[in-house]
Amino acid sequence: MRRRGARAAVAFVAVAALSACGPAVDVSQPAAPLAGVDMDGRHHDLAELQGSVVVVSVWASWCGPCREEVQPLSQAEQEWGDDGLVVLGVNFKDHPDAAQRFVEEEGATFPSVVDADGAISIDWGVTGVPQSFLVDREGEIAAVRFGPVTDEWIADVVVPEVQG
Amino acid sequence: MRRWAVGLSIAGAVALALVGILTAVLAPNQRGDLAREVAESLRCPSCVGESVADSSAPVAAAMRAVIDEQLEEGRSAGEIRAWFAERYGTEVLLDPSPLAGGWLLWLVPAVIIAAAVILIVTRRHRGRRWIPLAVTAAALAGVIAAWAVTSAAEPSGSHSPTTAEGAAPAVGVLRDAVESDSGDPQLQLALARALDDAGLLAEAEQHYAAASRLRPLDTDIAYLHATVLVRDGRPVDAVPALERILAIEPEHTPALLLLGTILWEGGVQGGEELLERFMELEPEHPAATEVRELLTEGRT
Structure with missing residues (x-):
C-alpha cells in the first residue's frame, strides 16, 4: 500500500506546474469570444461588456499563485468599477466544489465563467494559470499578464487604460 | 519479347508503388489516430520540451480536447494546426506535418522511376546493358515508395515515446x-x-x-x-x-x-x-x- 501510494504520488509529479511562462497572445488583437455561465449559473458574455475595460483572469483552485491575485483584482474592481472596470474570471478545468471553496476562502467578488474542459482558455491562447488579459473598451486585447495580477500591474497597466 | 518483359517489370514496379500510395491514402484513419498525430505536432505551451500529445499538463489536456472537438466538426489537421498557430504563435508547431517526411521519401523513388523510364526509352537502340539497371532501379524505387508512404500513414495510436531510430x-x-x-x-x-x-x-x-x-x-x-x-x-x-x-x-x-x-x-x-x-x-x-x-x- 505504501509503495503503491508513493508510486501514484510520483506519477502525479508529471503534472506540470503551470507557472507563468512564454509569450503567446499578441496585443491589439480582438479578444476571442467569452460567453458562458458562472458558478452560480448566471450568464456572462464579454461582447455585452464592450465600452468597459475588462480584466479577464484565468484561474484554477489547484493553482497556488492564483490565490495571490484575488485580492488585487477584487480591490481594483471595487475602486475603479464606477469608471468602467470590470473583472471577469475564467475558471479553468476545475472541480466545481473546489472552485467554490476557493472563491469563498479568498473572498473573490468578481464572477467567473466556468471553463470545465478548458476550451475557452485555449481559444484565448492561455499557456498556464494564472494568466490575465486586459481588454480595452473596443474589445481588443491591450495587455497580457503571465502570472498573478499584482497591485503594481493594476496601477501601471490597468488604471491608465481605465483613465485613458 | 525482352522489351515486353522490361515493360512488364516497370509496370509491376509502378503498380507496387501505386498500391502502397493508395493503401496509405485510402486506409481508414481513425479519428483518434489523427487526433494523436495533430497533438504530436503541437508543442505544449506550458511545458519544457513536450508535445501536446505527451504532456500531462492541464493546458495540454485542454488542447487535446479542442483537437478532438475540431476533428468532430470536420476540420482538417492542417486547419487545426493553423488555428493553434493563430492563438499561440508559430512556435506552437513542431514538425511541419507528420506526413511530410513520408511524402519526401516517396518523391525520391518517384524521380528514380521517371529517370529509369527515360533511360530505357533513350538508350534502347544503343545497347541493352542499361535495361537491367533501369528495371532494377525502377523496381527498387517502387518498393521504397510503397514502404515509405505506408509507414508515413501508419496509425500511431500508442502513447510510446518516439523511438531512438x-x-x-x-x-x-x-x-x-x-x-x-x-x-x-x-x-x-x-x-x-x-x-x-x-x-x-x-x-x-x-x-x-x-x-x-x-x-x-x-x-x-x-x-x-x-x-x-x-x-x-x-x-x-x-x-x-x-x-x-x-x-x-x-x-x-x-x-x-x-x-x-x-x-x-x-x-x-x-x-x-x-x-x-x-x-x-x-x-x-x-x-x-x-x-x-x-x-x-x-x-x-
Whole structure:
C-alpha cells in the first residue's frame, strides 16, 4: 500500500506546474469570444461588456499563485468599477466544489465563467494559470499578464487604460 | 519479347508503388489516430520540451480536447494546426506535418522511376546493358515508395515515446552541435530533450546535468534533470537536484512532492515534512488524495 501510494504520488509529479511562462497572445488583437455561465449559473458574455475595460483572469483552485491575485483584482474592481472596470474570471478545468471553496476562502467578488474542459482558455491562447488579459473598451486585447495580477500591474497597466 | 518483359517489370514496379500510395491514402484513419498525430505536432505551451500529445499538463489536456472537438466538426489537421498557430504563435508547431517526411521519401523513388523510364526509352537502340539497371532501379524505387508512404500513414495510436531510430536524425544533428559548442546550455537542453524523447534516458540525463551546470539557477532544467533520473530508475540520484531547486524556490511544489515522496519511500527523515508543505500549498492538487493517504499511513 505504501509503495503503491508513493508510486501514484510520483506519477502525479508529471503534472506540470503551470507557472507563468512564454509569450503567446499578441496585443491589439480582438479578444476571442467569452460567453458562458458562472458558478452560480448566471450568464456572462464579454461582447455585452464592450465600452468597459475588462480584466479577464484565468484561474484554477489547484493553482497556488492564483490565490495571490484575488485580492488585487477584487480591490481594483471595487475602486475603479464606477469608471468602467470590470473583472471577469475564467475558471479553468476545475472541480466545481473546489472552485467554490476557493472563491469563498479568498473572498473573490468578481464572477467567473466556468471553463470545465478548458476550451475557452485555449481559444484565448492561455499557456498556464494564472494568466490575465486586459481588454480595452473596443474589445481588443491591450495587455497580457503571465502570472498573478499584482497591485503594481493594476496601477501601471490597468488604471491608465481605465483613465485613458 | 525482352522489351515486353522490361515493360512488364516497370509496370509491376509502378503498380507496387501505386498500391502502397493508395493503401496509405485510402486506409481508414481513425479519428483518434489523427487526433494523436495533430497533438504530436503541437508543442505544449506550458511545458519544457513536450508535445501536446505527451504532456500531462492541464493546458495540454485542454488542447487535446479542442483537437478532438475540431476533428468532430470536420476540420482538417492542417486547419487545426493553423488555428493553434493563430492563438499561440508559430512556435506552437513542431514538425511541419507528420506526413511530410513520408511524402519526401516517396518523391525520391518517384524521380528514380521517371529517370529509369527515360533511360530505357533513350538508350534502347544503343545497347541493352542499361535495361537491367533501369528495371532494377525502377523496381527498387517502387518498393521504397510503397514502404515509405505506408509507414508515413501508419496509425500511431500508442502513447510510446518516439523511438531512438525515429529521433536519430535530430539527435545526430544536435550531438554534432553540442560537440562543437558544449558550453551552450540551449544546445545541451535540446539534445537532452531529443534523447529523452527517444527513450535514451541515461544519455539524456548527462545532457540535462550539463545544461543544469551551465544554468544552475534554472529550476525548470533542474527539475527536468531530476525527473529523468527518477524515470531512469535512479530516484536517489535525483535528490541533490531537487534539494537545489528547493533552495532556490522553497515553494516549488512539484519538487516538494517528488523529493518528499522519494525520501518518504526511502524511509529518510524529512520526507513527511516536505509532503506536508506540499499539501499546505496545493491542497487541491490531483495528487493530494494519494499524499494524504501516505501521510495518514505514516502516522498510524
